[in-house]
Amino acid sequence: MYKAEQEDPQMDTETTRRLRELEVEGFTRIPGFLDAATLAEVRTGLDRELGSHKGRNNFEGEKTERVYTLVARxxxxxxxxxxxxxxxxxxxLFQPNYLLTATQAICIHPGETPQPFHADDSFYAIPRPRPMISLTAIVAVDxxxxxxxxxxYIPRSHLWSDDEVQGTYLLDDGAASDTNEKRLAAMTVRATMAPGDCIVFAGTLIHRGGANHSHAARLGFTNQYCAxxxxxxxxxxxxxxxxxxxxxxxxxxxxxxxxIHPPFMGQVTARHPLKTLEADYVCPVA
Ligand SMILES: O=C(O)CCC(=O)C(=O)O
Structure with missing residues (x-):
């Protein structure tokens, strides 16, 4: 995790402030992340994509539409x-050559129930508390x-140990018992946002998509990055x-x-992966 003593004197004050918030609270907010023109372009782009994807389980949300691989759309x-x-x-936060790990639109339709509580990098089986391995940005479109x-989300839950996480909610299907649901609800904060606002949080922060009790869909998108x-x-x-x-x-x-993550993670048959994009590249494996 970022530590204050690693501060770069060249770093702008907003970045420094956001990093401190991430370190202490586990999240930071960027109001007005998208300007009006970009927001309009995002809406048009998503209008084109939405309407044909459906959630397949409780985690994706049975009444939630997700458009994956958004970056390529x-x-x-x-x-x-x-x-x-x-x-x-x-x-x-991360060594150079960090990666995009997920990019998707999330459209929560009316009648959707709350998503199970989770952390976005829980599948990296390294004991908690630990530095984040991924960072999530969620941007409001609606x-x-x-x-x-x-x-x-639960502020400071990025600091919870495995025992605290397990003792607070059930990781296997994410469903909290009634008692745990009440405990979690008491600690939970809602990321209410205007269109174009963004919340950024540690991959270790406990959070979920909320229930949609309204009569209209809630559209947003997320970009997630990892070490x-x-x-x-x-x-x-x-x-x-x-x-x-x-x-x-x-x-x-x-x-x-x-x-390439030095010295050679990501090599393609002992060559830099960018070589594969060259017009005359021939895969050496017949
Ligand atoms: O849509 C949201 O607000 C959060 C969704 C989320 O946490 C997830 O799908 O992993």
Whole structure:
């Protein structure tokens, strides 16, 4: 985890403040993360994508629509995935060549129940409390309200031990007993946000998508990033066609795994993965 004593004197004060909040509280907020033009472009891009995906289980949400691999579904999503304010946090938190691990739109429809409480990097089986291995950003496209399923999170839960997590809720199916549900509810804060606002939190922070008791959908999207040595949730090598990768910025190519984590993690048949994007590249494995 970021430590105050590692502070870079060149770091801007907003980044320094956000890093301190992440360290102490486990989350930070970026109001007005998307300007009006970008928000409008995001809406148009998502309107095109929404309507054909359905949640398949309680975690995805039976009444929640998720559009995966969002970064490859429009230039605006490329730009947002490499936003300088988020990159500044990642530069301080992780080794170089950190990765995008998940990118998806989340549209919670009316009647959806609360998602199970969870931490986004719980599948890295390293005992808690531990430094975060991933960082999550959730951006509101619709207003996020108490009624429509604003993200719910427990401040400082990134510091909880495994025993505290296990003692507080059931990890196997995420369902909390009635008693635990009440305890958790008392600690939970809702990330109510205006369209374009963003909340950023540690992969170790306990949170969930809220229930939608309103009559309209709650649309948002998330970009999640991880340390360069960690396996990513989405397999972007297979999920994003090379023709698209070629059109992306060098930074985004690196976020999608077209980089080497020294000395040789990520090599492709002993070569840099960017070589595979060259027009004359021939895979040496027949
Ligand atoms: O949609 C949200 O507010 C949170 C969703 C979430 O935490 C997840 O799907 O992992």
């Amino acid at each position: 429009g230039k605006v999503f490329e730009r947002v995935a490499e936003d300088a304010r988020i990159m500044a946090l990642l530069d301080a 207003p996020f309200t108490a009624e429509n399923g604003a993200t719910e 360069p040595w960690a396996r990513t949730q989405e397999n972007f090598y297979l999920g994003v066609p090379p023709e698209k990768i070629r059109q992306m910025s060098p930074k985004l190519q690196s976020l999608l795994g077209y980089s």
